[in-house]
Amino acid sequence: KKVHFPTIINMMFCLAPAAKTALSRAPRRFSATAVRSLANAATDPWQFRGDEPTMTKVVCTIGPSTDTPGPIQELLSNGMNVARLNFSHAGADYTYPESCLKLVREAHGRHAQLAAGATMNIPNNLRAILVDTKGPEIRTGPLQGNVDVAEFAIGCVVEVTTEDVSNDPAPESPEGPHRLNVDYQSIATTLKVGSQVLLDDGLIALEVTHVENNSVTCVALNGGPIKKNKGVNLPGAELDLPALTEKDKRDLKWAVTVGADFVAASFIRTAGNVRSVKAFLDRCVADMPLVEEGVPRLRPLVISKIESQEGVMHFDEILKESDGIMVARGDLGVEIPFRKVFAAQKMMVEKCNAQGKPVIVATQMLDSMQRNPRPTRAEVTDVGSAVLDGADAVMLSGETAAGKYPIESLKAMRMILKEADEIIDKGASFNRVNTNESLVDLRNIYEDQCLHAVAKSSVKSARDLGAQLIIVITVSGKVARFVASHRPTVPVLAFCTDAQVARRLQLSRGILPVLLQSKLNPLDRETRMGTLRAEAMRTAVELGLARAGDRVITVDRTLGRPQDMHHHSYNMKMSTLKS
Numbered sequence: 001k002k003v004h005f006p007t008i009i010n011m012m013f014c015l016a017p018a019a020k021t022a023l024s025r026a027p028r029r030f031s032a033t034a035v036r037s038l039a040n041a042a043t044d045p046w047q048f049r050g051d052e053p054t055m056t057k058v059v060c061t062i063g064p065s066t067d068t069p070g071p072i073q074e075l076l077s078n079g080m081n082v083a084r085l086n087f088s089h090a091g092a093d094y095t096y097p098e099s100c101l102k103l104v105r106e107a108h109g110r111h112a113q114l115a116a117g118a119t120m121n122i123p124n125n126l127r128a129i130l131v132d133t134k135g136p137e138i139r140t141g142p143l144q145g146n147v148d149v150a151e152f153a154i155g156c157v158v159e160v161t162t163e164d165v166s167n168d169p170a171p172e173s174p175e176g177p178h179r180l181n182v183d184y185q186s187i188a189t190t191l192k193v194g195s196q197v198l199l200d201d202g203l204i205a206l207e208v209t210h211v212e213n214n215s216v217t218c219v220a221l222n223g224g225p226i227k228k229n230k231g232v233n234l235p236g237a238e239l240d241l242p243a244l245t246e247k248d249k250r251d252l253k254w255a256v257t258v259g260a261d262f263v264a265a266s267f268i269r270t271a272g273n274v275r276s277v278k279a280f281l282d283r284c285v286a287d288m289p290l291v292e293e294g295v296p297r298l299r300p301l302v303i304s305k306i307e308s309q310e311g312v313m314h315f316d317e318i319l320k321e322s323d324g325i326m327v328a329r330g331d332l333g334v335e336i337p338f339r340k341v342f343a344a345q346k347m348m349v350e351k352c353n354a355q356g357k358p359v360i361v362a363t364q365m366l367d368s369m370q371r372n373p374r375p376t377r378a379e380v381t382d383v384g385s386a387v388l389d390g391a392d393a394v395m396l397s398g399e400t401a402a403g404k405y406p407i408e409s410l411k412a413m414r415m416i417l418k419e420a421d422e423i424i425d426k427g428a429s430f431n432r433v434n435t436n437e438s439l440v441d442l443r444n445i446y447e448d449q450c451l452h453a454v455a456k457s458s459v460k461s462a463r464d465l466g467a468q469l470i471i472v473i474t475v476s477g478k479v480a481r482f483v484a485s486h487r488p489t490v491p492v493l494a495f496c497t498d499a500q501v502a503r504r505l506q507l508s509r510g511i512l513p514v515l516l517q518s519k520l521n522p523l524d525r526e527t528r529m530g531t532l533r534a535e536a537m538r539t540a541v542e543l544g545l546a547r548a549g550d551r552v553i554t555v556d557r558t559l560g561r562p563q564d565m566h567h568h569s570y571n572m573k574m575s576t577l578k579s
């Protein structure tokens with residue numbers, strides 16, 4: 001991706017005194033946002049409309065800081081696209097996640113603006129729900145003497161074992177002797193002399209010196225406290241763990257039951273892991289009733305979380321099987337040398353872009369805002385760089401789940417995204433030659449290749465003509481995903497006939513899903529697509545996303561009538577809205 005930084009530098013430093021004149025001549029309302037923010041920088045640092053769409057999407061984790069109606073509504077009003085429900089510490093009682101999901105569904109989004117003039121029932125919003133599974137993890141068990149905390153000294157010897165050590169006497173000093181229980185039965189066959197065992201996010205490092213039947217003897221490379229139920233990482237090791245634990249299966253069944261849109265599958269290491277998750281979800285869907293008459297329940301899309309060296313090594317095969325990727329930098333930074341995390345992130349983002357699949361960059365993006373009302377300069381650079389590299393979405397974790405400034409974190413994130421999107425817009429080139437083979441259905445390869453050509457042409461035409469909006473009419477979401485795969489620089493308004501389909505587009509770059517307010521079926525050969533296009537344009541104007549004089553590009557698929565010489569056609573039309 002080419003980014004023309006001289007253009008941006010000229011825009012930043014040559015703005016005054018012609019800022020107002022330049023702004024009034026801006027060819028696109030959305031792409032002028034960065035100019036406005038620079039011109040107003042001396043007035044209000046938080047001056048930013050929450051309803052202005054960003055091309056890059058935001059995933060917000062719901063937690064104690066945001067699990068009531070007021071904060072949830074503020075998250076929606078300030079641009080949250082996907083609500084993440086974290087099941088890492090959740091039990092078998094689903095009362096809490098159910099209440100959070102209900103609050104998200106009931107909050108008012110853009111669709112609430114359409115209710116007054118609607119001719120059919122429409123939901124309050126189309127924000128998506130992402131269920132993040134705990135995954136197969138290794139954790140420490142009860143400590144010697146059943147104490148709460150044990151202290152390790154540098155150089156002390158630690159026996160890491162699968163045996164219960166809670167009845168052993170607690171060591172009298174940090175020097176030991178130490179025995180540490182872990183819940184991984186294959187530890188002795190997985191590790192070898194020289195391997196490392198990292199405890200509590202890598203805060204304590206042990207090196208293996210001897211391997212026995214059900215334990216390994218280690219020396220502590222650094223000291224510190226350790227508690228029970230802390231994470232254990234075995235960097236570089238191929239783990240003998242299932243793709244899904246029994247807890248994961250319960251959580252996934254719940255996700256299907258309540259209609260979650262995405263599932264973030266934790267600790268994905270191979271393509272087989274992804275297939276196992278998808279197969280289990282398919283079985284859950286098969287056991288569920290229809291959403292309503294004639295509307296089947298859709299399987300949640302599987303977002304594979306890459307957080308181990310094994311996952312990085314098998315990334316190509318994992319990407320092929322996945323619906324999307326999350327770069328989970330927390331555990332990844334423990335499993336691989338921290339100096340390699342940024343390179344792994346860039347590699348994964350680039351490959352996801354090439355395959356046209358959404359990629360989320362996650363973990364510690366604005367971490368300091370859990371405690372402070374403003375982000376650090378390094379965090380701002382981290383978020384902006386992720387977007388310039390090609391991230392489709394960025395994620396807030398503790399910032400919105402448990403931080404002191406959850407809404408400020410989201411506002412800050414979206415301000416950074418608008419600036420980064422502006423740079424991409426100004427420097428956009430159209431040298432993409434790939435055909436995003438992973439999106440092509442081999443059973444309909446000719447049809448999908450035609451769709452790619454039309455999708456690519458629509459994005460290029462929007463750039464060449466200075467269009468304000470691309471409008472897509474889609475039943476399955478496929479047309480919208482193909483358009484998004486070519487990295488559009490103007491918003492894409494995707495009109496869907498099913499709310500499930502619409503929500504599943506929330507991770508695709510630039511896509512703004514909307515329910516089509518018409519009883520006409522786009523799959524009916526007698527339906528006139530011109531009528532649906534007109535309704536789509538009326539809705540775009542009603543939402544304030546288009547106005548008289550704007551250039552709009554529409555993309556859709558039309559079935560041929562019996563008298564026609566074709567079965568179907570993909571259409572791209574360029575229109576100027578009249579008053």
